[in-house]
Amino acid sequence: MPARLELTPATYRHLLKTAHRHASHQIEAEDLLHETLIAALTAGNRPCVENRAWLQGVMRNVAATKRRSAYRRSRRENATLVIEPTDDSEVPTEFLSSLPRSQRIVALLALGGHTRNEIRHLLRISDASLRQRIAGLRWRWRDAAPNAETLPGKLLAGTLAFGRIRQNLLPLTGRNTAFLASHDPDGHLFAVSFFHLKAHKLGACGN
Incomplete structure (x- = not known):
């Protein structure tokens, strides 16, 4: 007979607080908690405060797995x-x-x-x-x-050496002064920056 999920509001809040510590911008805390609860039920362990050390270990493992999956997916997508x-x-x-x-x-x-x-x-x-x-x-x-x-x-598509050109563009954008770095059809590099001009203040004797 499958285990029953019996959680008090206080226990759920405690476990959700723990999940927030292991979550990230790519992993929602509630999703992480729900997957941990499913793992607890599957293993026959009651998801209660007394088992919090075991639950925290499960959360760490689930979060690590999700981060690795997200990283691999990001690499595949960004490579194409x-x-x-x-x-x-x-x-x-x-x-x-x-x-x-x-x-x-x-x-x-x-x-x-x-x-x-x-x-x-x-x-x-x-x-x-x-x-x-x-x-x-x-x-x-x-x-x-x-x-x-x-x-x-x-x-x-063009016929320029885009890989080499982009490597040369990296130093321009790495200075935090350029919003966009690109090149013209002949391969000449250029950078675009945006500056917020401060309002001109009048002196004591006027402008």
């Missing part, structure tokens, strides 16, 4: 482009113009060769928000009209 056009593929301009603004900017950056990490940095959005935009973008792409006016994807 959002859109990978082949030499023969074409992206309809009609399709791009029909996209919502949030998805259109992601598509244009992806077609320019930017990775997920770079797009997330440029748009200043979370990984979850970017994943949602990409999912919507791919859903719309599947339903796109095949006979629309097209923009050849190979024109966006």
